[in-house]
Amino acid sequence: KPPTPAILGPGHTLGVVGGGQLGRMFAAAARRLGYRIQILDPVPQAPAAQLADGQTIAAYDDVAAARRFAELVDVVTFEFENVPAETLQAIEEIRPVRPAPKVLHVCRHRSREKDYLSRHGFPVAPYRVVRSSDDVQHAAEELGLPVILKTADFGYDGKGQARLEHGDEAAAAWTALGRPVGVVEAFVPFDREVSVIVAADGRGNLRSFGPVENTHSRHILDVSVAPASCPPEMAQRAVAMAEAIAATLGVVGLLTVEMFVVGDQLIVNELAPRPHNSGHYTIDACSTSQFEQHLRAICGLPLGETRQLQPAAMANLLGDLWSRGEPNWAAALAVPGVRLHLYGKAEPRPGRKMGHLTALADTVEEARALVLKARAALVASP
Ligand code: AMP
Secondary structure, eight states, X not given: OOOOOSOOOTTSEEEEEOOSHHHHHHHHHHHHTTOEEEEEOSSTTOTTGGGSSEEEOOOTTOHHHHHHHHHTOSEEEESSSOOOHHHHHHHHTTSOBSSOHHXXXXXXXXXXXXXXXXXXXXXXXXXXXXXXXXXXXXXXXXXXXXXXXXXXXXXXXXXXXXXXXXXXXXXXXXXXXXXXXXXXXXXXXXXXXXXXXXXXXXXXXXXXXXXXXXEEETTEEEEEEESOSSOHHHHHHHHHHHXXXXXXXXXXXXXXXXXXXXXXXXXXXXXXXXXXXXXXXXXXXXXXXXXHHHHHHHTTOOOOOOOBOSOEEEEEEEGGGXXXXXXXXXXXXXXXXXXXXXXXXXXXXXXXXXXXXXXXXXXXHHHHHHHHHHHHHHHOOO
């Protein structure tokens, strides 16, 4: 493995494992900064590949293809957590992977993540690791209903997740989960959900976006507004905790920390060692976007200013919006202050993230109202 220079400047080639919207927005930032970009994704013309210099079309567990991909690039990052460990290991033998596979190892698996956080003194909801429907039953009794059963791995956007209200739901929920290991969590009666996106350069410098306030629908992020409506003291605590987690994990790149706010308490829900849906507003509202920040961090460049220039709101556009045909783009774009981002996905399936809208305004409330107005206009009858 050849030594990697401390700074990978413009002109170098960045490799991204995964060709979805996060890879696409990363590729857009990389291109603007004069980098070359190579995507590994099994689907030809994946959203990120549309903006890339090249795509290695191969299954994620095709280790030989992953090696060929690594040879084409100078550094590798990823846009989703479930990259097979063997693939990452093969890549790491050839090029640096940032954040490091050891970070991914913790964040990709809910029980490892929760064990790690609680072992290091970070607050998480009470939980039990479960391996059978009996375990689920016991966990529900110990933690008290309602509880949430989640897969330990391969869960995203609320997939592999069930809320249990009654003990007799345990067996069916376990069968429906269909995975060997799960986590049962106490239900957290949260007031709000927030996230902080930390960038770490590996030399001790940390810079954060947020907290952002997130609302979900059917377990999928629906709307984010920034800044979150929490007292400055709590916002500072959220940032300090997220930065402490990133420093403890030794992240190089971005780490998103999702938290529940309960009274004046903060509880960590989930970690994602990558750009995050709740940070899309940074493209339009901050002096550096989360994607550029991720690039700066993994390339050894100085981290950018994270200052937010205007209050912002982001609304996701799911495939459901296409159920009665092509959305009315002109109507949404007629709303002042609204910006449209589409991901180049051919097939608008229900629940699939197809794009998002961002609105900027003088206040968060105004921004939220504008973005919701624009989204509603997409499907309003003429
Ligand atoms: P997750 O996949 O863990 O991010 O969960 C998706 C969403 O489900 C969260 O953003 C919450 O809205 C909800 N949720 C997850 N875990 C809990 C919990 N323990 N208590 C209450 N709501 C939860």
